[in-house]
Amino acid sequence: MKEVPLIPADHWFFRNSLVLLKDPLAFVISNFEEYGDIYNVNSTIFTIYITANPEHIQEILVTNKKNYPKSDDYKVLKHSLGNGLLTSEGDFWKKQRRIIQPAFYKDSMNKLLDIMLASTLKAVEALKSKTQIELTDEMHFLTLDIVTQCLFGTELKTDSAKIQKAITVENEYLAGRIMKPLQAPFWVPTSKNRAYRKARSYSSSLILDIIKERQENPSEHHDLLSMLMGTEDADTGEKMSNQQLKDESITIFVAGHETTANALSWTFYLLSQHPEKLQLLQNEIDRVLQGSPPDFKSLRALHYTQMVLEESMRLYPPAWTIGRKVGCDTNMNGYEIKKDSRLILDVFTLHRHPDHWENPMAFEPERFEPEQKKQRHKYAYIPFGAGQRMCVGNSFAMMEMQVVLVLFLQHFKLTLAKDAPEVVPEPLITLRPKNGILMDISAR
Numbered sequence: 314m315k316e317v318p319l320i321p322a323d324h325w326f327f328r329n330s331l332v333l334l335k336d337p338l339a340f341v342i343s344n345f346e347e348y349g350d351i352y353n354v355n356s357t358i359f360t361i362y363i364t365a366n367p368e369h370i371q372e373i374l375v376t377n378k379k380n381y382p383k384s385d386d387y388k389v390l391k392h393s394l395g396n397g398l399l400t401s402e403g404d405f406w407k408k409q410r411r412i413i414q415p416a417f418y419k420d421s422m423n424k425l426l427d428i429m430l431a432s433t434l435k436a437v438e439a440l441k442s443k444t445q446i447e448l449t450d451e452m453h454f455l456t457l458d459i460v461t462q463c464l465f466g467t468e469l470k471t472d473s474a475k476i477q478k479a480i481t482v483e484n485e486y487l488a489g490r491i492m493k494p495l496q497a498p499f500w501v502p503t504s505k506n507r508a509y510r511k512a513r514s515y516s517s518s519l520i521l522d523i524i525k526e527r528q529e530n531p532s533e534h535h536d537l538l539s540m541l542m543g544t545e546d547a548d549t550g551e552k553m554s555n556q557q558l559k560d561e562s563i564t565i566f567v568a569g570h571e572t573t574a575n576a577l578s579w580t581f582y583l584l585s586q587h588p589e590k591l592q593l594l595q596n597e598i599d600r601v602l603q604g605s606p607p608d609f610k611s612l613r614a615l616h617y618t619q620m621v622l623e624e625s626m627r628l629y630p631p632a633w634t635i636g637r638k639v640g641c642d643t644n645m646n647g648y649e650i651k652k653d654s655r656l657i658l659d660v661f662t663l664h665r666h667p668d669h670w671e672n673p674m675a676f677e678p679e680r681f682e683p684e685q686k687k688q689r690h691k692y693a694y695i696p697f698g699a700g701q702r703m704c705v706g707n708s709f710a711m712m713e714m715q716v717v718l719v720l721f722l723q724h725f726k727l728t729l730a731k732d733a734p735e736v737v738p739e740p741l742i743t744l745r746p747k748n749g750i751l752m753d754i755s756a757r
């Protein structure tokens with residue numbers, strides 16, 4: 314039996330919890346260099362194993378997935394997302410996934426493409442008068458608008474900046490609770506708890522109002538919500554309760570825009586730093602589309618565009634870790650691991666692992682050429698997770714990111730502003746640019 318290296322404690326009581334929390338990315342980078350791609354973090358409350366090894370990822374997410382349920386971090390997310398697809402488990406999750414999955418099949422995606430195009434062109438028009446933009450904010454507004462229209466078939470009646478703010482308050486609060494579990498319980502009226510509850514009740518009533526309005530005016534719609542409302546349980550004939558409709562909608566609403574907005578922001582940033590790759594991308598877009606907006610068929614021909622997005626999510630994976638726990642004493646690839654230990658799948662390090670990526674820090678979309686992909690370990694690249702819990706919205710996200718990237722590059726030249734704050738990743742629930750990304754924008 315092999316032994317997982319135990320990293321020495323940094324503090325007699327907090328052990329390594331404080332250094333881990335202070336700068337999680339620096340922590341995983343330096344430990345990987347010193348201890349390799351699996352190590353045991355000496356933490357105050359739990360045994361935590363951090364792994365960036367594709368064989369372990371395969372074991373945990375695919376081969377023996379039953380032994381590794383979602384970690385308790387997902388219980389924290391339930392405070393905002395309820396028992397939706399991301400946070401539920403077991404037979405209940407399986408039933409919900411069967412219902413929701415078809416909404417992301419090719420036929421439905423075809424209809425969603427029109428929404429994505431219209432929404433992005435509206436954003437393009439609005440930005441034509443600007444000379445400088447806070448790119449990350451703009452990407453958040455845009456992806457929020459897209460997911461809202463795809464889900465509810467309508468724009469939200471409320472100011473998007475207000476909704477965005479409520480979601481950010483919820484995300485930051487829950488990320489804080491996940492990273493620092495020793496905190497006052499939710500019910501204690503601290504200022505943070507109160508601000509969180511206010512934001513949560515705002516976003517949740519917004520969604521419930523849309524559901525109620527739809528039930529009162531049940532005209533024909535072709536969006537995800539009508540599909541969820543129309544579905545009946547195959548065994549009991551029961552429809553989803555309003556509570557379940559709300560949980561599934563809010564899950565898609567939150568999971569479906571924050572990740573995509575961050576991936577797009579990192580992509581524009583990387584392109585601004587690599588003009589030669591930007592040129593290759595522009596050449597492809599001009600050659601394939603000849604100035605027209607993309608359609609379902611032309612999107613498939615935009616190979617380099619896809620590769621740029623893939624490479625961007627390699628360097629800056631929006632879901633930079635995936636959490637699981639150990640359901641029973643187990644032998645994981647030769648390591649004896651005790652029940653209830655925590656597992657952090659370190660996607661950030663996995664995607665920069667020198668055994669699997671040549672020149673790992675370089676931005677090289679070419680490494681996603683089909684021939685190169687074939688030669689890599691299947692689980693060395695998992696921006697959307699893997700196995701049965703893999704992201705249900707991955708094709709939606711890829712299509713949306715292609716649309717936004719292409720339309721923006723057809724209309725604008727984007728360069729990092731001279732006075733832009735330093736661009737650094739901030740690892741919260743998703744990996745986002747800490748100080749935003751200030752860009753100069755001009756017509757192309």
Ligand code: HEM
Nearest residue numbers: 398399568569572573576631632697698702704705706710
């Ligand atoms: C770049 C964009 C995105 C990234 C990087 C991403 C990443 C992920 C990852 C890593 C997981 C698996 C989590 C785990 O195994 O614990 C996941 C699950 C999920 N994602 Fe995404 N996602 C993206 C976009 C979207 C979009 C656009 C939607 C919806 C429209 C969405 C909805 C979901 C849902 C509902 C789940 C839970 C699936 C299940 O457990 O059955 N995501 N996502």
